[in-house]
Amino acid sequence: MKKIALALSMVTPIMMFADVIPAINSKGGAQVLPDGMAKMTLKHILFDRENMFNGSSEVQNKENLDATANVTLFKLNYGVTKTTTLGAIVPYKNIEATAKLGANDVAIDNSGVGDVVLVARHVLLPISEYGFQLSLDGGVKLPTGSNDNGFKKAPAFATGINTPMPTQMGTGEFEYKIGMGVSYMVDESWGVDAHTMFTYRPKAEHDYDFGNELSFDLSTTKAITKQINVGIEYNFAYNTTTDMGSDTNAMLRSMLPFKAFSGSTGYITPQIEFLPFGKPKIHFGVGVSFLAHYDLKEYQPLEKERFVARVGYLF
Secondary structure: OHHHHHHHHOOOOOOOOOOOOOOOOOOOOOOOOOOOOEEEEEEEEEEEEOOEEEEOEEEOOOOOOEEEEEEEEEEEEEEEEOOEEEEEEEEEEEEEEEEEEOOEEEEEEEEEEOOOEEEEEEEEEOHHHHOOEEEEEEEEEOOOOOOOOOOOOOOHHHOOOOOOOOOOOOOOOOEEEEEEEEEEEEEOOEEEEEEEEEEEOOOOHHHOOOOOEEEEEEEEEEEOOOOEEEEEEEEEEEEOOOOOHHHOOHHHHHHOOOOOOOEEEEEEEEEEEEOOOOOOOEEEEEEEEEEEEEEEEEEEEOOOEEEEEEEEEEO
């Protein structure tokens, strides 16, 4: 372990040591980029929501909801110093959904750029001194995405009630993030990362509440050859109860399959990463997230699997 720490201290506190790439859904624990180096990442997430849940049970999909989401994330990170990395995340979303509300068929087809997120990470305890690395993270989500097209009016049986649905590209409000990460190298080819983050979400446009979030990620990745990494991770999220305010009522809310997530979920994600040149300069990864457990606060949709693909380039 001392040899690993010494090697790391000569370059940077810790940044994808040797051929080990951070897990596909994780936030990289406490890893940072070397001073003056940048990384560009393109990540695509695909999932279907055609199952309804309440509490810890799967329930009947009464409205025949059939929704598909494609989310592409463009990420750019830059090492400002050897202990501080800044980044930006630009999402592009495409959401398609159909459902039957009473005697009405509802169809949603929204796409566009979402809210941009600016992030920063600073190393508090470097691995060269402590044998592990600890970082402090902060971030802010900017209200850059559209918040109009995703809002539909209530069906005919609720005339006069404007019902917001969480399918628009942006929330129309700033959000604020703070988190901590830990990274540890078991050996030269095996890394472990953990990260937790809290997101504060004020009331959004149209009096809609997306709920504050607490997330936790635990991952391990190992280079089994110079060109192949394998890994597995656990991703947990908890969102507070959402509130549509005066835009709807309890009876109508209970009928709507379109809701922002509230409650807790856990996903397990096995994955594989390909490094065509045997170094992390360019890498391609794929993974599948499987729903492991859930406890939801109300009747709402949830995906059982998420399909993830990623390409990263260091320059």
